[in-house]
Amino acid sequence: MNILVCIARAVETTAKISFTDNDTRFDDTGVQYIMNPYDEWYSLVRALELKEKEGGEVHVVCVGDSSSEQVIRKALAIGADKAFRIDLEPKTADETAFQLAEFAKSGNYDIIFTGKETVDYNSGLVPPMLSALLDWPFVGIVSDLEYENGEATLSREIEGGVEIVKASLPLVLSATKDLAEQRIPNMRGIMMAKRKPLEVVEAKETAPKVNFVGFSKPEKDTEITYVDPENMDELVRLLSEEAKVI
Amino acid sequence: MSILVFCENIEGTFKKNTLEAITYGRKLAEQTQSPLAAVVNGSPDVEVLKTYGIGKAYLLEGSNTGDSASLAKGIAGVCSKVDASTVILTYNSTGKSIAGQLGILCGAGVVNSVNALPSSLEPFQVSQSVFAGKAEAVVEVPGEKKVLGLQSNSIKIEEAPVDTIDTEIVTSDGGSRVEVIRQDKISGGVPLPEAELVVSGGRGFKGPENWNILEDLAGVLGAATACSRPVSDSDWRPHHEHVGQTGITIRPNLYIAIGISGAIQHLGGVNNSKTIVVINKDPEAPFFKAADYGVVGDLFDVVPRLTEAVKKYKGA
Numbered sequence: 001m002n003i004l005v006c007i008a009r010a011v012e013t014t015a016k017i018s019f020t021d022n023d024t025r026f027d028d029t030g031v032q033y034i035m036n037p038y039d040e041w042y043s044l045v046r047a048l049e050l051k052e053k054e055g056g057e058v059h060v061v062c063v064g065d066s067s068s069e070q071v072i073r074k075a076l077a078i079g080a081d082k083a084f085r086i087d088l089e090p091k092t093a094d095e096t097a098f099q100l101a102e103f104a105k106s107g108n109y110d111i112i113f114t115g116k117e118t119v120d121y122n123s124g125l126v127p128p129m130l131s132a133l134l135d136w137p138f139v140g141i142v143s144d145l146e147y148e149n150g151e152a153t154l155s156r157e158i159e160g161g162v163e164i165v166k167a168s169l170p171l172v173l174s175a176t177k178d179l180a181e182q183r184i185p186n187m188r189g190i191m192m193a194k195r196k197p198l199e200v201v202e203a204k205e206t207a208p209k210v211n212f213v214g215f216s217k218p219e220k221d222t223e224i225t226y227v228d229p230e231n232m233d234e235l236v237r238l239l240s241e242e243a244k245v246i
Numbered sequence: 247m248s249i250l251v252f253c254e255n256i257e258g259t260f261k262k263n264t265l266e267a268i269t270y271g272r273k274l275a276e277q278t279q280s281p282l283a284a285v286v287n288g289s290p291d292v293e294v295l296k297t298y299g300i301g302k303a304y305l306l307e308g309s310n311t312g313d314s315a316s317l318a319k320g321i322a323g324v325c326s327k328v329d330a331s332t333v334i335l336t337y338n339s340t341g342k343s344i345a346g347q348l349g350i351l352c353g354a355g356v357v358n359s360v361n362a363l364p365s366s367l368e369p370f371q372v373s374q375s376v377f378a379g380k381a382e383a384v385v386e387v388p389g390e391k392k393v394l395g396l397q398s399n400s401i402k403i404e405e406a407p408v409d410t411i412d413t414e415i416v417t418s419d420g421g422s423r424v425e426v427i428r429q430d431k432i433s434g435g436v437p438l439p440e441a442e443l444v445v446s447g448g449r450g451f452k453g454p455e456n457w458n459i460l461e462d463l464a465g466v467l468g469a470a471t472a473c474s475r476p477v478s479d480s481d482w483r484p485h486h487e488h489v490g491q492t493g494i495t496i497r498p499n500l501y502i503a504i505g506i507s508g509a510i511q512h513l514g515g516v517n518n519s520k521t522i523v524v525i526n527k528d529p530e531a532p533f534f535k536a537a538d539y540g541v542v543g544d545l546f547d548v549v550p551r552l553t554e555a556v557k558k559y560k561g562a
Contacts, residue, residue, distance in 0.1 A: 011377070013378075013491045013492065013510075013511045014509075014510055017377045017380045019381070037492060038492075093346070093356070094349065094350075094356070097346070097350075116342075119378070119491055120376070121377075121383075122358075122359060122376060122377070122378060122495070123356075123357075123358040123359060123374070123376075124346070124358060125346040125349070125356055125358055127346070128314065128318075128342075128345065128346030128347045129347065129349060129350050129356075131315060131347060132315070132318065132347035132348075132350035132351055133350055135315075136315075137315050137423040137424050138314050138315050138343060138347065139314075139424060140314060140339070140342060140343035141342070141343075143485070153427070156339070157339055157486055158339045158429065159256075159261075159338055159339060159437040159439065159440075160431050160437045160486075161429060161430050161431035162429070162430050163312055163426060163428075163429045163430075164427040164428050165312045165313075165427060166424070166425045166427055167423060167424045167425070168423065177478075177485045177488075177492075209353075209354065209355035209356070209387065209388075209389055210355040210356065210386065210387050211388070212383050212384070212385055212386075213371065213384050213385070213386045214383070214384040215376070215381055215382065215383050215384070216381065216382050216384075217380065217381050217382075218379075218381075218382060218517065218518060223538075224534060224535075224538065224539065224540050225538065225539050225540070226540045226541070227539055229541050229542065229544075229548045229551075230551075232541075232548065232551040232552040232554070232555035233555045233558070233559075235523070235539060235541065235555065236552070236555045236556055236559045237559075238539060239500065239521070239539070240559065243520075243521040243539075245442075245443070245500040245520060245521045246443070246467065246559075
């Protein structure tokens with residue numbers, strides 16, 4: 001089975017969020033980047049487990065400039081066989097999805113794993129866009145995957161529960177928590193990753209259909225009112241009469 | 247060009263977030279002086295949509311929400327039929343799967359997690375939540391076609407009744423490649439993403455066996471329950487209840503955080519809540535900085551007392 005795992009670099013979740021250039025750009029001074037956790041912990045690991053059972057290869061692909069190579073090496077250290085970096089620092093989801101789709105068309109992949117969203121921009125658009133560009137079926141926000149006799153059985157999160165679906169390959173899925181257990185790269189993996197192939201692919205021409213024109217942080221001028229823990233009637237009164245929320 | 251709202255029919259009913267999407271679409275249609283139409287999966291009774299201003303509904307047969315590709319194709323078909331400039335979807339699990347596909351199929355610019363009406367129509371600019379609610383981005387869509395995924399509780403539902411609703415059945419020819427086996431739903435309870443009142447618990451509860459204290463409060467309030475990341479990581483509660491940067495982002499009217507210290511990743515998921523109440527025995531808990539009301543005390547005493555007080559208030 002040939003598996004493609006799409007990985008992205010994301011802003012580390014405890015990073016301080018601020019903007020620069022007149023609030024038009026995220027200020028990443030001193031900010032740590034990590035492999036997007038949905039891509040790493042769940043998507044990549046489940047792909048590796050599937051390969052261990054079915055055979056074949058796991059390739060990872062990342063749309064990003066050379067600063068993404070650190071997370072790509074980590075994916076190789078965790079166990080991917082080969083990596084590709086599409087040389088473009090993407091600005092929008094449609095741009096990323098287009099590059100990934102063009103790349104995927106050139107390979108002979110049976111299944112494409114993605115994370116459900118990146119933990120910074122959160123739009124979750126790349127996986128469904130990629131599936132539409134390839135005209136492959138899509139199953140989103142997947143927390144369980146079983147594969148038997150050419151058919152995948154997946155659990156996908158829906159409001160207030162899960163839905164169990166069956167799909168044949170090829171398939172694009174987006175992973176959420178519980179799809180796999182996190183793997184920490186060991187020393188041997190890290191050493192081997194240095195020798196595994198990382199190929200740089202030229203990006204194709206595309207015009208994004210949206211652009212980010214500015215950022216802001218919601219200002220909340222909270223003046224806290226403390227309520228006596230013995231007097232919960234007072235809290236109820238405040239919530240009803242002052243905040244008017246109950 | 248029309249404004250088209252995807253109205254997700256869940257077992258014959260339309261949820262609150264769909265009514266919000268309709269209100270959003272209707273206001274946008276008024277601003278742009280465009281006709282408004284709805285596209286509905288399946289063919290439920292759509293009379294109720296009249297109340298919110300829908301006079302035309304396309305009923306999409308032959309697609310299930312489990313197969314997002316076939317549903318997206320069906321909606322795209324209606325888009326070209328009504329020459330839609332903008333499609334509004336809810337930013338829930340169905341909408342999240344469809345919006346991106348629809349953008350590709352219609353050649354539209356897609357903005358997800360939209361939290362307000364457009365700040366400008368020419369050029370079209372709209373704000374979206376990013377960094378798990380810790381910031382907002384203004385996104386411009388220069389092209390004629392747009393797909394917007396609307397975050398729950400971003401607009402107040404308004405009634406705008408029309409006299410009649412005209413329906414037309416459309417058949418999706420997408421051909422299903424994903425088959426739904428079954429749904430395992432947790433019965434009862436309020437779905438968290440669309441809840442107006444949320445009671446949330448953290449490690450302060452010490453273990454899942456104490457969750458009934460929180461559930462009692464949620465029960466009397468009619469609130470949804472949520473939790474912090476350590477709680478879902480320890481499997482005290484399911485992952486879909488986990489609020490925060492790696493969980494879900496919510497914006498209820500009332501968020502009561504109990505025994506949650508308030509790490510930055512958690513605050514990101516809830517800081518757009520209208521009113522935040524923090525109950526914690528540690529007066530130094532960072533969450534108090536983001537709170538409107540604070541109670542410093544032992545949750546095992548305070549929460550049952552609050553439950554009783556709410557009962558008394560509701561009974562009055």
